[in-house]
Amino acid sequence: MGGVFGHMSHIYDNPAMTFGQIKDIMIKAADGKLENVTEKTDGQNLFVSYNIQDGTVRAARNKSNLKSGGMDAEALAEKFGGRGALTDAFVNAFRAFDLAVQQFTDEEKLELFGPDTNIFYNAEVMDPANANVINYDTKTFLIHRAGHAAFDRETGKSVKSEEGFSEQKAAALQAALERAQDQMEKSDFSVQVNAIRRDLEPLSDGAILDRAISGIDSAMATAGMSNEDTIADYIFVQWKALVESTFPELTDEQEKLIIDRVMTDYYGALEGEGPLKSRGLESRQIIKTIGRPDLNEAIIALIKDYPRHFKEFIFPIESVIHRFAIEILRAVKSAYIIAAGGNEIEVARLQAQVGKAIDTIEASGNEEAMEIIKNQVEKLSRLEDDGSIGAVDLSMISSPAEGIVFDYDGHTYKFTGGFAPANQILGLFKYGRKGIPAFDDELREGHLYEQESKKVIAVYPGRFQPMGRHHFQTYQQIATQEGIDDTYVATSDKVSLPKSPLNFDQKKSIMLMHGVPENQILKVKNPYNAVELAHQYEPGEVEMVYFVGAKDMATNPRFQKTSGVTKDGYDWRIEVAPHAEIDIPGFGEMCGTSLRQCLGNATPEEFEAVMGWFDEDIYHMLRAGLNEVNFGEIISKITSFSNPKKPSGRREDEEELDEMSSMAGGNVAGYSLPLGSRAPKVAGSEKKKKRHPKNFLEEEELVTEVVDYLLGITVG
Structure with a gap:
């Protein structure tokens, strides 16, 4: 999810997830039995609430907005003013939400939004005229089922809520919206809560699940893991091997100092707390405890390079889950593309444009650009029997849905397939990056990236x-x-x-x-x-x-x-x-x-x-x-x-x-x-004024402070 409401996890992001649970999730997905499945959509994020005091709907994009109680319709329009279809999408969707909320009873408004614009809802704006990567054909202001929270107005931080808070609020909001549907006909935007999908189909080919379980088993074997071991255990073993090979002279306790530090850094950043989350051990304390000045520089360098190593360590598991998710999503159709045959047409369009983008970038000879998309292209390539990467297989862009979201053991997770690599490749193709020019202008067709050209x-x-x-x-x-x-x-x-x-x-x-x-x-x-x-x-x-x-x-x-x-x-x-x-x-x-x-x-x-x-x-x-x-x-x-x-x-x-x-x-x-x-000087303003006695006291105190300072006395 990101932004104000934090990160929505892949199953391998949770350090407490056991390998047995990963396999259980795969089995449930293969049988079509995941819980509370919703579609992950490709729109523009917005967080919304309602101010009971002045009767206006409010929007937030960051913590500053939350502390001020959110932006009203005028402020939102000003924020996104002059940006064409993007402006229209936000303003019209927000207007539709306002129209719906005005139909709620006072009791519903208080329950849903709190007495002082306390509760904000995680929503998404989807407008065919303002498409991102996926072209939907309905105008929808979509309220998600997860990511809602009550906030402290003074700090802008979320307040700890009881388990199931988001789902309870989403259900209550859904009921209120259903009662307001008659009025909603006046708007060209529908306002709805993301529906729970009951149509997740079982996999027709049992070999897909078998390959996925086998892939997880292979990754586990490299680190000596059992079904009861966790992702954290797996990562710890990888880090221990790296630290041992890099610093063979360290003791187990000294190695653990480094590993504890990078583990806390990584999972703190993943949860949105940043790498400076209270970690207990700072670099200076670690190198002081280890007591090897000749290793200080190398130890600090290894700690700073932790993101790259985590990415390498988790990749074998990530790759297996990514390929399994592609197959799960193959049967998932977007609920927000309703035209007959629209889902199939959209998948074909995405496949064709990604194929063109890959061919154009590779033919350009731009080595930096090819290096940037290398990992993304591999995610859209066949895996050979010997484990090597084969040719690009665009059928791995298997669904017009960005992904699915589901609940497991009290947590919300996501499966994403070919959308993420497709998005990265198309973004580089269209816009380039610093030092890398855009490769083509033709992707404007079909509204792709239409909302922003700069x-x-x-x-x-x-x-x-x-x-x-x-x-x-x-x-x-x-x-x-x-x-x-x-x-x-x-x-x-x-x-x-x-x-x-x-x-x-x-x-x-x-x-x-x-x-x-x-x-x-x-x-x-x-x-x-x-x-x-x-x-x-x-x-x-x-x-x-x-x-x-x-x-x-x-x-x-x-x-x-x-x-x-x-x-x-x-x-x-x-x-x-x-x-x-x-x-x-x-x-x-x-x-x-x-x-x-x-x-x-x-x-x-x-x-x-x-x-x-x-x-x-x-x-x-x-x-x-x-x-x-x-x-x-x-x-x-x-x-x-x-x-x-x-x-x-x-x-x-x-x-x-x-x-x-x-x-x-x-x-x-x-x-x-x-x-x-500055205001012009007024004649006579230079006339001297008598100082108040208080000023003499303050001056005397400052003189004393300077004397103390010069004598080396700690002041204050």
Whole structure:
């Protein structure tokens, strides 16, 4: 699922899943006896609720929306304004949902949505005029049966609910919608809860199940697994073998430190908590405990490279399940393609276009492009008797349904077949990637990818003095948002004490330690108008999306306009950046100021607890630089008392946001924001004022603080 409501798992994603359970799921699927089966659809995600106080339906796309109670119809239309069929799809589907909810009783509204827009529903917009990969022929606003949640309005985080919460709410909403169907005839969108499928057919060929079970047995045998062992056991054995071969000098306990760390990192990230989820062991603690300085660099490198190894370890199981799912889906027809013969026509269309895409990319001689699609093509290729990969078999695109969703042992899982590799191949074929041009324009036929013709590039701008965990979590959330093709962190090389002590190279070294890929870190003159990035493309090829904090978006006049076109023809818009809230004990919420105050005098242990990692060079670099900065900030405060000019009153981030002026003013066509404007001085305003006695006390306290600082006494 992704986004606000987290990840919907493949069965091999659950570390507690036993191999016996995997086989049981396969047997049930082969017999057509999976529970609560629904179709996984290929639409545009939206999360919806209702505000009882003002009687309006609400929509959310991120946690900032949730904390504010969601967007009303006007805000939703503005968010997706000017995007053609995409705008129409969201606005008209939302209007249909509004029409339906207005028919509910007050008691139903309270039960379904809570007293303060607390409960949001996981929904999907499907419009033939705004198709993704699959062409549906009905306009549907579809409420899923899973992924609904109650939220804390202050934090934007889900509240723990009783087991079965989503299904109970989906059933109640379905009953209310059925009673409102008469009014729904006024809309060209149907609003419905995803129906439970009773038509999952048993496999007609028993050899399919036999091959799948045999494939799982083979994977188990390589790691010495039994039916009672779990996916976690299987992965642990693979990691142990890797660590033993890489570091034969380590003891079992030392190996376990590394394995525990990467296991927690991986499954934390898979559950949406990110790799900085409380893991108990940090890199510095691990290498200190192991006590082999000569191995430090190699140990840290192995830990950082954990995603690649997990992918390799799970692939034998993933491959078996993928091929089995293709056969299960072969008999599944989409409920949202209703024309006679429409399902068969859609499968044939997808097969033809994927075949053309593969042939064109391979004939291009572009080795980078071929490497990108290699794994996807293998997923659509025959498996020979000796286990080798054979020729491409487009019949593995077996259904117009993206997949099926089902329940097992209290969890919701998905089977996806040929859709995922087809989607990846067609995306590269149509749009290309950085450094790889698009290969063909003909896929516009049949509405494929019609809703977006431009590459969408996300820019997370800022000073990052220094980048903290909250920044990195925001970057991760932006990078995984639907519709974003590439995500960059943009910052300048400007150094200005006391609030901008770090140069670009110093900031970059910190970003790399957090995990931002090196090729996604940009040095620019103005982070809020990253022309250095935009000019790598032609104006009509890209849309630049700048992510800015919600508070600034809501209150700062610099953001009265949220989209436009630069003078040299580049489309741009501003979106609200996801907010990651982390507390630094004793310093308050993590931000640039609190980080500088904390890290300037932090011990190595405190540094690692705050940053989530430890690097000796960066630690000493920040200690030296930030001690000077913190002293400079104290001196600045005293200077402000001794020379009582009118303070600017501007916050640190407001100064940063002034950089937006070159985009919104001289470099943007047809509009100029009131950036950096100041009220004219009034005659006589320079007249001296008597200081309040309180000011003398504050000045005296600051002098004492400076003396303490110089004497090496810890303050505060």
